[in-house]
Amino acid sequence: MPGPFHLGSLQRRLLLAALVAITVALVVAGVAIGLVLHRFVRGQLDSRLDSQLVALAAGLERGPGNRLRLTRSLDGPPFDRDRAGWYWQVRQGDAVLRSGALEGRDLDPGERARDGRRPGHPHPADGTGPWGESLILRVLTLPPEAGVAPAVLVASAPADALRGPLREAGGALALILGILGLSLMAGTLAQVRLGLRPLERLRRDLAAVRAGHRARVPGQQPAEIRPLVAEVNALLDQNAANLERARTHVANLAHGLKTPLATLSLALSDRAHDPDGTLGGLVGAMDGQVRHHLRRARAAALGGATRERTALAEPVADLRATFARLYAEKGLVIDVTLPAGAAVACDGQDLDEMLGNLIDNACQWCRGYVRIGAASTEAGLAITVEDDGPGLVPEAAAEAVRRGRRLDESVPGNGFGLSITQELAELYGGGLHLGRSGLGGLRAGLTLPV
Structure with a gap:
């Protein structure tokens, strides 16, 4: 018999179809979960930066010359680490307030990030830090006051603050999806084997019929293969009827031929009718020929007789x-x-x-x-x-x-x-x-x- 992964195997086809379906489902699930994780982590990061912007806006006041100044230090963790990508900056015209981690350098969110945005609402931007590091930015433009340029508040986080958690979560997600995929394939294999077991039982039943252990295939089968079993049994019944008719015809032929030959043999046993025994020999040869061909016809009628034991x-x-x-x-x-x-x-x-x-x-x-x-x-x-x-x-x-x-x-x-x-x-x-x-x-x- 072909093995389970033979090209024409039903089990192979079902398993390949299940493998493709499970793979596609896991890939779609992985992409969807990855997008959800990305959105979640980015949302948490944006919330952290927005909190810094709100604190900056709340800590600003007007000083001499109507210039902005901070009422308290906002270089708390993680904005206290030098060159770590966690920066903040307030710019109003030529006046700039910045975090100590910038070491006096400017943080430029880019013209595209400043234009076309409603004042009072933080919005995202991407940029590069003073030392060439990739940054994730949040920009808040305060509503302008009469005679005063609008203040632009910027808070940044390193791009690794987003990519790092995503890499860790992605590794765990890949491991979980891999285990899930293997579990699904193991379950599918068990399901396919269980589903195809009636076909194997049907094969054994047919082998038993062929070997002569039983005359018909048992009718107690699953509903899906019951019509097939009914057709096989009908074919077996028809072959049995044809075999019986063939045997009857052969028996009739044997009786019709052997009786005249026996009569001839009895008549020729008298030396007066067959002095040299030549005719008796011919009759014996004819009887042998008839026996030979009748036996051959009978065996051929049995179709190989593989059902008799x-x-x-x-x-x-x-x-x-x-x-x-x-x-x-x-x-x-x-x-x-x-x-x-x-x-x-x-x-x-x-x-x-x-x-x-x-x-x-x-x-x-x-x-x-x-x-x-x-x-x-x-x-x-x-x-x-x-x-x-x-x-x-x-x-x-x-x-x-x-x-x-x-x-x-x-x-x-x-x-x-x-x-x-x-x-x-x-x-x-x-x-x-x-x-x-x-x-x-x-x-x-x-x-x-x-």
Whole structure:
């Protein structure tokens, strides 16, 4: 099966879609929260500077010559630190009052910050300090009095007073959003796995049907896949009906052909009708051909018969007892070693046919010992039938599975046993291989699906 992140995987598609959606949502949330934090920190900073401007405006008074002066010192923290960016300044005409941190230098808010503003309302501005530092400014223009130039009050803070808290908050925000994103992806993964679990259960149910453990897919399924299960069960029912009809037709054909052939064989058993036995041989060959093609048609009608499950132990035991009686004069020893619970996915009658041909062949040619075993392989279940007879050379082994080919005419048979076994095995997706046995004779390996 493809893995969960295979290109065509539903789980991959759902997880990728969730990843994109979560990423977009987290990016939008991060930007929005960042803007809110920026506005909040800037608001706090502006409030601090506005408080300084209000204190400056409240501390101003007119002195000699109608010039402004401060009634008290306003160089309290943080405006008492030299060159830290926390400055204040009052300018009226050519007269200037400034904080000690400016060291006698001017703080210029720029013409753009002074123009177009309503007097009495602080407004923001950005500028550069006397030593080239970036500053955040708040400017307050007092309403002019008769004959007196308006007073412009400026308070500043370093740009780092805004960027520093934002960097700290941004780092914490990124960490929180990252943890949130991982939590959401973990929850999405669990949700996707839970949501797709019925499909995995459906796959196992179909595999059980294919292996022959059950005839239909259980109808107790989630509502979304219940129609699919109903269609699959309808298809299985239709295939079963078609299979039954095919079996009936094959049985009818077998009955229609075998009865005349049996009649001919009985008639030709009289030497008066067949002095040299030629016609009897032809009738026997016809009977073998009919049996061969009927078995092949029946196996093809099963569509590979992957829905039938047949245990191996019982038919092997029956065949062992049967052939032990048939070849009792040999004093046969038929040794059977099968793994517990061994079973194949094929029709029971076809399994009897294949095993019967192989065991019969081994009993005919053995000296007195036949060994039957089985082992699981990647291709299925490998059933071996070995004997201690003369065996076959590789060239003769290939010739032995040809239809109607008999390597020894002195032994009874029609030459169809091995060919029928091979073709039936291939129709089930397996195969037949003939080779040399460790016992000295023939080793027939029959592979069938499990």
